[in-house]
Amino acid sequence: MKYGRIIQKPRVKFFEVANGVFAGISPYRGISWANAGFINKGEGLVYDTFFDLFHAREMREAFIEVSNGGSPAYVVNSHYNSDHAWGNKVFEDACIIMHKEASRERLTENIAWMDNVIRRGKDSPESTSGERFFAAEFEGFDLEGVEWVLPNIEIKDDINIRLGDTEVMIYNVAPAHSDSDLLLWMPKEKVLFAGDVVFNGCTAYSEEGTLNWVKVLDRIIDEIKPEIVVPGHGAICGLNFVKEQRDYLLNLISEFNKHYNDEIDALSLTKQIDISRFLHWIQPERLYVTVDILLKSKRGLPPLPIWNEVPAKLEDMKAFLAGKYGNQIKPWDPMSVWKE
């Protein structure tokens, strides 16, 4: 892919995907290593703000460089998740726009708890196994100064934002990855900022949400037809990857239904699922988490994972996949996403 300017910061690399439109790509090391982006047109807009203020400040600096001292008038968050909205404090002078459901959903994430987990580190005997797992995933982040910034505008329908002579459409596509998903589409530039509606390694939260998620991917493929897609995590991509993501979810749904019975546990079910076409994704064993959620939601149980049990299950799954698929599993390279 051909890019315009490239701005390299220590944590984030900014690729100009259309004139004045930048994708901010983080190395994809694991959970929370998210992307964002900004548009230097009209009054300026930021889409997502990363997990901590250090990453968000790099985007603010890049915006200042490109706009000769400006600051963006708008922030749009793709959804509520910490790794897409906790940098908002850096842009709190902007008008912050979120989906109406984000304020409810975000209550499942606790800044003080996560900050503590990161500070104690991945080897702390004071931490539970679930907390040590998160600390390892979050190594490289620092939540100092993070505060939840309330949105100025909450939407539950599509809106258009005019940035000078550039039209930006915000599409409400929830529920898909979450109940608060907003896509940003630039029709003239054919650039789609997709948040976590598109990313390899995705987790689904309910059968209903997953089925709707497939419909959203269909709409991207058949109607929106972007040329450039900035995913919530991982490398800038195009429709080929959106199709691959749809296949992943369809495969998950059909395999889940094929192997489900009332007695089966999540780990046994995950092991029966054929994921041979997705072994190049980051941490293919993550599939366990989605299966666990789908299984519990089917049985009417609270669907969120019991995090203290997750690390051992993922280890088990990883060893199982290594045995089943051998060297078909390629080691994941977090820096591959920075390739030009």
Ligand SMILES: [Zn+2]
């Ligand atoms: Zn994310």
